[in-house]
Amino acid sequence: MLCALAAIPVLISVAVRVSSAVPPGRGPAFLDRIAQNGLFVGVTALVVSVPLFLPLTVGVVAGDTIAGEAGQGTLRYLLVAPAGRIRLLIVKYAGTALFVVVAPLVVALTGAGIGSALFPVGPVTLLSGDTIGPGEAVVRLLLIAAYLAVSLLGLSAIGLFISTLTDVPVGAMAATVVLSVVAQVLDALPQLEWLHPWLFSHYWLDFGDLLRQPVSWDSFAVNALLQGGYIAFFGALAYGRFITKDVLS
Amino acid sequence: MSAAGPGAEPSLELSIATKGLTKRFGQQLAVDGVDLAVPKGAVFGFLGPNGSGKTTTIRLLLGLATATGGSMRVLGEEMPRKLNDVLPRVGALVEGPAFYPFLSGAANLRRMDAADPYGSAATRRARVQSALERVGLTHAADKLVRAYSLGMKQRLGIANALLAPRELLVLDEPTNGLDPQGTREVRSLVRSLAADGATVFVSSHLLAEVEQICTHAAIMSAGRLVAQGTLAELRGAGQARIRVLTPDPGTAAQVLAGLGLTATLSPDGHTPGGTGFGGSGSGTDAALFASLPGAPSAAPPGAAAREDAGSAQAVAPEAVVAALVAAGVRVRGFATEQASLEDRFVALTGEGFDVVQ
Numbered sequence: 140m141l142c143a144l145a146a147i148p149v150l151i152s153v154a155v156r157v158s159s160a161v162p163p164g165r166g167p168a169f170l171d172r173i174a175q176n177g178l179f180v181g182v183t184a185l186v187v188s189v190p191l192f193l194p195l196t197v198g199v200v201a202g203d204t205i206a207g208e209a210g211q212g213t214l215r216y217l218l219v220a221p222a223g224r225i226r227l228l229i230v231k232y233a234g235t236a237l238f239v240v241v242a243p244l245v246v247a248l249t250g251a252g253i254g255s256a257l258f259p260v261g262p263v264t265l266l267s268g269d270t271i272g273p274g275e276a277v278v279r280l281l282l283i284a285a286y287l288a289v290s291l292l293g294l295s296a297i298g299l300f301i302s303t304l305t306d307v308p309v310g311a312m313a314a315t316v317v318l319s320v321v322a323q324v325l326d327a328l329p330q331l332e333w334l335h336p337w338l339f340s341h342y343w344l345d346f347g348d349l350l351r352q353p354v355s356w357d358s359f360a361v362n363a364l365l366q367g368g369y370i371a372f373f374g375a376l377a378y379g380r381f382i383t384k385d386v387l388s
Numbered sequence: 389m390s391a392a393g394p395g396a397e398p399s400l401e402l403s404i405a406t407k408g409l410t411k412r413f414g415q416q417l418a419v420d421g422v423d424l425a426v427p428k429g430a431v432f433g434f435l436g437p438n439g440s441g442k443t444t445t446i447r448l449l450l451g452l453a454t455a456t457g458g459s460m461r462v463l464g465e466e467m468p469r470k471l472n473d474v475l476p477r478v479g480a481l482v483e484g485p486a487f488y489p490f491l492s493g494a495a496n497l498r499r500m501d502a503a504d505p506y507g508s509a510a511t512r513r514a515r516v517q518s519a520l521e522r523v524g525l526t527h528a529a530d531k532l533v534r535a536y537s538l539g540m541k542q543r544l545g546i547a548n549a550l551l552a553p554r555e556l557l558v559l560d561e562p563t564n565g566l567d568p569q570g571t572r573e574v575r576s577l578v579r580s581l582a583a584d585g586a587t588v589f590v591s592s593h594l595l596a597e598v599e600q601i602c603t604h605a606a607i608m609s610a611g612r613l614v615a616q617g618t619l620a621e622l623r624g625a626g627q628a629r630i631r632v633l634t635p636d637p638g639t640a641a642q643v644l645a646g647l648g649l650t651a652t653l654s655p656d657g658h659t660p661g662g663t664g665f666g667g668s669g670s671g672t673d674a675a676l677f678a679s680l681p682g683a684p685s686a687a688p689p690g691a692a693a694r695e696d697a698g699s700a701q702a703v704a705p706e707a708v709v710a711a712l713v714a715a716g717v718r719v720r721g722f723a724t725e726q727a728s729l730e731d732r733f734v735a736l737t738g739e740g741f742d743v744v745q
Contacts, residue, residue, distance in 0.1 A: 212486025216548065219450050219482065221475035222503035385453035 140196045141245050147192060148184035148250030152177070156257050176261050177254030178273060181280045184250040185243060185287060189343050193242060194319035197291045200238045201298025202312030204231040205381065209306040209388040224382050228299070232374070235295040242291075243284040251280055269352035279349060286346040286359055293339040293369030294319055300377040306388045339369050401428045401464070403556050403587035404449060408458035411444055418444040420611040421458065426589055426604070431582045433598035433619075434591040436608030437737050442591045443483050445608070446560055450480055463555055476506040479554035481562055485545025489534035493525060493544050496533055501551050519547040524573060538565035546574065557581060558589045563597060575601050595730045605729070609737040622732055629679040630705055632712065633721030637674040643715045647703055649678040673720055680705065680724065 155173045169186065172179040205228075208214035217227060254260075263276040271279070298315035305311050322340040325331055335341050342362035348355040404426035411419040419441045426432045436442045447453040449460065451468040460467045465474050487496045497516040501507040507515075520529050523543040533541065542565050549557055562578070563571045578588050578601050592598050598605055599619065606616040615622055630649075634640050637653055644651040654675045680703060705724045712719050 211488070212484070213488060215447075215450075215452050215482050216480075216486060216500055217503045218452055219475060219478070219480045220500055220503035220507075221451075221472055221505075223472060223505065226505075227503075383454065385447075387447065387453060 140199065141242065144188065144192060144196060144242055144246050145249040147188050148180050148246060149253050151184055151187065152180045152250070152253045152257050173254065174258060176263060177256070177258035178251055178260055178263060178276050178280065180254030180258070181247040181250030182283065184246050185283055186344070188243075188246055189287065190323060191320070193246075193287065193291060194294055194340075195316050196242055197235070197239055197294050198298055198315035198319060199312045201235045201295040202302050202310075202315045203308045204235060204299055205302040206305050206311040207302075207308040209386065210308050212388055214388060215386050218386060225378065228303075228377060228381055232295070232299050232377075235299065236292060239291045239295055240285075240288045243287040244281070247280050247284040251277060265350050265352050266347055267351040271352070282349045282354070283346045286349060286362070287343070289359070289363050289366055290340075290343045293366040293373075296370040296373035296377070297339070300373040300380065303377050303381040303384060336365075339365065341365070402426060402461070403428045403430070404432075404460070404462055404589065406445075406449075406458060406460040409445065409448060409455055409460055410457035411441075411448055411453065412456040417611050419448065419455075422608075422611075422613045423616075424460075424606060424613065425616065426587060428587055429582065429585060430604045431578060431588045431590065431602045433602035433605035434589060434608070435593065435595065435598060435605055435733060436591075437593065440608040440737070441611040442608055443560055446480075446482055446558055446589075446591060450478070450482065450558065451475065452482070472505075476504055476552065477555045478558060479549030479551070479556070480558040480560075481545045481549050482558070482560050484561070484564065485541045485548070487533045487541065487544060490532065492530045492532055493536065493540075493547075494520065494529040496544065497548055497551060500548050504552070507552065515551055516547075519550045520544075522550055522577065523547045539567055539570050542566055543570065546577070554586055556587045556589065558591075560591045561593075562590060563592070563594065571597070595728075595733055599729050607733060607736050614736045615732070619729070623726070623729055628724055628726050629677055630708055631721070631723045631725060632676040632678075632708075632717075632719060633673050634676065634712075634717055634719055635672045635674070636717050637676055639715060640676050640712055640717045640719075643711050643717060644676065644678050644708070647708060647711060649680070649703065649708070651676045651678045675721075680708075 151170075152173065155170065169179045169183045173183060205214065208217060218224065222230075260273050262270045262272055263279075264270050265279075294315065297318060298311065301314045301318075302308070302311040319340060322338045323343075326335055326338050326341055342358055342365065345358040345362065348358045402425050404424055406422055406424040409419055409422040409424070410417065422441075422445060424445070434442055434445075444453065448455050449462060449467070451471040454468070462474050463477055467474060487493075488499070491499065494516055497519060498512055501512050501516065502509070517526075517529075520526050523546050525540065525543050525547060528536065528540060533544065536544065542562070546559070546562060549559065559578075563574050566574060575597070578590065582588055582603075590598070590602065602619055604616075604618050605622055607614050607622075632640055632644075632651075641651040641653070654677060705722075709719060709722050712722075
């Protein structure tokens, strides 16, 4: 799955390289900048993967946590070992969280790597108009990856909860991914504006603040707070469900 | 942990004791007021037809499912409150083995052992090695489980139950899918575990297997426990019977009635589960059956004879033959048959092939 994610920046940069001229204003954000500065491949790839690819992989990993073990029958042996239900739940969530940290990192670093291999690398102009060197730009890229990792923690908690509901891992994966899409659709409807700040996907693309000089941490903090709320709520639900669950698979 | 030393003298101490254990799934009572008493050090056969609630009971005992009612104690501790203290002392094979197909057998065992907080990482490799050795899988230890046969997976499942010294082993259908050698090995393994002082709780529907390895047994039917005791008690509760092959069934029945025996006629000479003389070319012969109260071989001394034959006189089989011959009955075959566990099982759980609802 990490390989599939790594393929995204590769695909983008090769496509840009082959087609040479990208008219500005078309395609995903920053796409037209890639040919001038390879570091933008990482940013572009992250922007492209936020709506679907990243939630998809996170949904697969989080949905598989408990339901996958149940479907395979290994859940009963883990519990009889005894792994302890709370301990198992925490370890499973930690595993998902690790994936959530690594996934955007892989996209960003592969992007920066392939970008600097195929295109020239130079100073980067930030949204605030300041210009920073390539080294500083890589740090900003890592910051964006960290922002996305935090963004996806809430979704992983939802996936973990859904995973305790079923013995069919594919069902849990699909439900998690569908939820992330639904949240983004709701987020796009202006009629539901009151709901928007509560949607876990609301701040997913708000990492622009990290591309200013000096860095504005406001959206990072708001996002972290929201994701923390989702973790607490769905973590509690997953705990309540799993601790009393009859393991019959 | 030290209380269950090997060679502890047989006492009234129970490894598993349940009182009115009940589990309800929606409208259906899967386990209905089960009072199990598994003595320490016993090899306990847990019998029952498919769908009689054996595996559900095991799930309750291991804390995988929550009981709807009743109480249970496992290894002297109240369950499921003391679950995390008890389970490390219990090895289990529940409803077939389950492993990660993409890992090798040894890696699977190491992973399962890591899940046990008491499984010391320092001795893990050695314990996995010896568990694999015990089930004869050493040569396949580094093979992916994906490539294992059903019997090999079953062995690996048993190895998983043996990763640490256990006081209680719960083995659900341990010989499922094993070849005859494997079945024999499991039998001797169970005996050696019992010899080490462990209590072994084996669920099975293979009666012959249970008769061979178990000291105690219980029979489940439709969620209820219908019989429980030592093997001898269970067998003894079913009576010995005689079987007479004769062309004069009418006279024979009268003679038997005179002796206080009730004869049943089976014209085709068929006997369920009997070992008798089928196919003896007796086109006109009929087979008569009668149960024999107080037959000398009914039960070993010390076993509680529970049958309701208190009023009937003990009749020796040879006396029956003499009476028959004296009455001019042409006796062409005569046999006494000890009730087998199978007879008892069928008597308690019914003949039909249908899964009990």
